Amino acid sequence: MESTIIHLNIADFAVAVERCAQPGLKRRPLIIAPPGAARAVVYDMSEEAFQQGVRKGMPLGRATRICRDATVLPPMTQRYELAMRDLIKRTLAYSPRVESGSDDGHLFVDVTGTSRLFGPPVDVAWRLNREMKKDFSLDPVWSVASNKLVAKVATRLVKPVGEYIVGAGEEQSFLSPLPLGLIPGFSPKDLVRFKEFNLTRVSQVRALDAHQLEIVFATRATLIFELVRGVDRSPVLTAHEDQTIQEDYEFADDTNRASVLKQALYLMIERVCRRLRSMSRHSAGMRLILFYTDGIRHDGNLRLHTPTDTDMQMFEACQVLLAKTWKRRTRIRHMRLICTRTTPCQTQMSLFPADPKPARQQGLIAAMDRIRDRFGDNAVMPALALPA
Amino acid sequence: MEQQHENECRIFTGTSGYSYAEWIDAGFYPKGTHSSNMLPEYARFFTATELNYTWYQMPKAPAVERMRTRVPHTFRFAAKLTRTMTHEIKPESWKSQVTQYRQGISPLIRSGQLLTVLIQLPPYFTRTPEHRSYLAALLDELADLPLAVEFRHDSWACDKVLSELERRKVTLVAVDEPSLPHLFPALDAVTNPDLFYVRFHGRNAKGWRSGNMQKQFDYDYADTELEDWITRLITPMIEKAETGGIFFNNHVRGQAPKNALRLIAMLVKAGKTPTPETGPDLPSGILPGIDPENRSWKAPSST
Numbered sequence: 001m002e003s004t005i006i007h008l009n010i011a012d013f014a015v016a017v018e019r020c021a022q023p024g025l026k027r028r029p030l031i032i033a034p035p036g037a038a039r040a041v042v043y044d045m046s047e048e049a050f051q052q053g054v055r056k057g058m059p060l061g062r063a064t065r066i067c068r069d070a071t072v073l074p075p076m077t078q079r080y081e082l083a084m085r086d087l088i089k090r091t092l093a094y095s096p097r098v099e100s101g102s103d104d105g106h107l108f109v110d111v112t113g114t115s116r117l118f119g120p121p122v123d124v125a126w127r128l129n130r131e132m133k134k135d136f137s138l139d140p141v142w143s144v145a146s147n148k149l150v151a152k153v154a155t156r157l158v159k160p161v162g163e164y165i166v167g168a169g170e171e172q173s174f175l176s177p178l179p180l181g182l183i184p185g186f187s188p189k190d191l192v193r194f195k196e197f198n199l200t201r202v203s204q205v206r207a208l209d210a211h212q213l214e215i216v217f218a219t220r221a222t223l224i225f226e227l228v229r230g231v232d233r234s235p236v237l238t239a240h241e242d243q244t245i246q247e248d249y250e251f252a253d254d255t256n257r258a259s260v261l262k263q264a265l266y267l268m269i270e271r272v273c274r275r276l277r278s279m280s281r282h283s284a285g286m287r288l289i290l291f292y293t294d295g296i297r298h299d300g301n302l303r304l305h306t307p308t309d310t311d312m313q314m315f316e317a318c319q320v321l322l323a324k325t326w327k328r329r330t331r332i333r334h335m336r337l338i339c340t341r342t343t344p345c346q347t348q349m350s351l352f353p354a355d356p357k358p359a360r361q362q363g364l365i366a367a368m369d370r371i372r373d374r375f376g377d378n379a380v381m382p383a384l385a386l387p388a
Numbered sequence: 389m390e391q392q393h394e395n396e397c398r399i400f401t402g403t404s405g406y407s408y409a410e411w412i413d414a415g416f417y418p419k420g421t422h423s424s425n426m427l428p429e430y431a432r433f434f435t436a437t438e439l440n441y442t443w444y445q446m447p448k449a450p451a452v453e454r455m456r457t458r459v460p461h462t463f464r465f466a467a468k469l470t471r472t473m474t475h476e477i478k479p480e481s482w483k484s485q486v487t488q489y490r491q492g493i494s495p496l497i498r499s500g501q502l503l504t505v506l507i508q509l510p511p512y513f514t515r516t517p518e519h520r521s522y523l524a525a526l527l528d529e530l531a532d533l534p535l536a537v538e539f540r541h542d543s544w545a546c547d548k549v550l551s552e553l554e555r556r557k558v559t560l561v562a563v564d565e566p567s568l569p570h571l572f573p574a575l576d577a578v579t580n581p582d583l584f585y586v587r588f589h590g591r592n593a594k595g596w597r598s599g600n601m602q603k604q605f606d607y608d609y610a611d612t613e614l615e616d617w618i619t620r621l622i623t624p625m626i627e628k629a630e631t632g633g634i635f636f637n638n639h640v641r642g643q644a645p646k647n648a649l650r651l652i653a654m655l656v657k658a659g660k661t662p663t664p665e666t667g668p669d670l671p672s673g674i675l676p677g678i679d680p681e682n683r684s685w686k687a688p689s690s691t
Contacts (some may be wrong), residue, residue, distance in 0.1 A: 001409075002409070002422065002423055113409075115408065115410055115602075116410050116602065116640075116641075117602060118600065118602065119600060119602050120405070120407075120408065120440075120601070122441060122444050122445075123444070123601055125444075126444050127599075163443065163444065163445050165444065165445045167407075167423070167424065167441075167451065168407075168422060168423030168424045168655065169422065169423065169424025169425075169456070169498035170424070170451060173451075207469055304656070340535055
């Protein structure tokens with residue numbers, strides 16, 4: 001069956017949510033940034049501020065010099081998370097398959113096969129927009145297309161307001177004239193390579209066959225070949241299907257002490273691994289996001305060669321991830337650990353005598369799990385996690 | 389066999405939109421028809437369609453051009469005016485929207501395939517001085533295009549409105565819809581001798597104000613209801629206009645194409661079906677009442 005995807009994108013999501021809370025801020029330049037921090041940078045800004053030259057990641061001092069009449073508000077991440085939850089709840093009325101980004105105002109809705117219930121997809125998209133306007137005072141840009149990739153490009157084209165319907169079979173002609181930078185899925189390295197070969201438009205890359213692409217892009221050639229043709233087979237993942245596990249840690253006082261960060265990391269790993277064990281799954285990929293005091297965030301990814309659900313093994317791997325991700329001296333306010341890829345537990349036994357250490361660790365963890373199940377989470381903890 | 393016409397009126401018949409996945413299950417489109425192939429398939433049976441998507445989104449000339457080239461040159465499009473000029477009007481920007489719209493449908497204008505621009509007004513667009521001024525200004529802006537206006541509120545059903553539409557040569561859309569308070573009545577008034585225009589929305593009174601299109605337009609016309617329309621309204625309109633557009637909006641479960649084909653068969657039988665060069669290639673099973681051998685509404689040589 002042909003799939004139909006709706007993409008809803010609320011431009012400048014943090015600003016839009018703040019304006020819902022304080023309608024007086026509408027049509028005025030607004031900057032979201034931590035005002036107290038010495039080297040704070042812009043987390044998000046309104047269209048009015050953007051028009052005056054303010055950009056994400058810009059030092060707040062410079063931004064307020066450029067846009068003197070801007071109101072500055074601190075980022076309220078919890079508020080944005082709650083708003084996203086409300087939007088998802090509303091969207092679920094039209095389809096059980098709703099995928100959201102990380103509190104960034106993006107929603108993919110798979111409405112394949114729902115038209116008998118709710119009418120044509122384009123009407124559903126328009127109704128969702130209308131309901132979000134009426135009930136949340138949010139005005140999402142919307143698009144309807146045959147897959148997530150094309151739908152996302154379509155909303156990028158009309159942002160900050162508007163809609164775009166890409167008819168079935170129109171994908172290639174829709175993408176052809178667009179600049180390559182608009183297509184999601186290209187890595188920064190890909191874009192540099194395109195520039196080196198003086199390729200700026202999708203149509204130019206589409207003119208190359210798979211073999212020609214392979215010479216330049218090697219293993220990424222197939223992906224690039226499909227991206228420029230608007231091919232995207234990735235499904236809309238619901239929160240239930242999405243096996244990612246996320247843990248957050250908010251520091252009582254912002255810190256840049258390595259020992260404190262490692263302790264927080266271990267506590268998050270413990271919780272992640274416990275959930276993995278309860279799901280009988282192993283993790284094969286981890287993502288760490290560091291939220292600095294000044295609003296900047298850095299994230300890093302790590303692929304685990306041996307998927308695991310063991311705290312100690314995961315901690316060993318994630319220490320490398322922390323070192324890779326932590327690049328600034330600025331204090332950190334918040335850490336988020338996401339288990340990006342989970343796999344079913346490996347059940348096949350090794351042919352050769354196994355290292356006894358992992359088995360001992362697993363025995364220890366199993367015992368700790370039993371104690372915690374019976375006496376609570378704080379009944380037992382490793383020395384590393386004890387307060388200094 | 390060709391039909392001899394009673395007069396010169398050419399009737400274009402079709403449905404409001406053509407891209408409905410559920411029409412595959414209903415048997416109108418063959419199993420496995422991809423959305424991108426629905427229009428050429430649709431054009432085998434009908435001579436015109438209403439473009440619904442132009443209500444949701446401003447039409448874009450390249451896409452309209454590609455669509456146009458997929459049907460015979462005799463095929464016609466009735467393009468709905470975008471909602472930013474009918475339902476969600478912004479005083480500061482609607483004029484620029486008109487310019488964009490005109491540009492978007494320009495391939496149809498150039499090729500002569502634009503049957504009309506359909507201005508469908510919402511039920512809350514009542515006959516107030518403000519709305520009258522807006523409508524007059526809108527009709528002025530679009531004056532050089534063929535226009536048809538559909539009212540959804542009965543406050544517009546008065547002689548003054550009809551006279552003004554007549555003066556402007558703007559078509560008043562005759563509507564069939566449920567018998568509910570304040571809905572615009574079915575009139576056979578022809579305000580534009582160039583074109584009469586009929587829209588069959590279905591008579592689902594229960595679902596009409598549900599806010600769900602699947603309930604609002606879920607209706608299957610009985611032969612007697614269609615015969616009554618032909619006798620009471622369509623026949624007088626045929627006599628007064630050069631061209632006619634008849635469209636079925638009851639798309640749910642493929643009822644619109646089924647009823648449209650049935651109406652065509654009835655018009656053929658009554659000798660009132662002059663159409664351009666294309667004719668219906670009736671899908672098996674969708675219209676058991678029609679004799680497949682009697683596909684006689686091919687290009688009448690007498691037109």
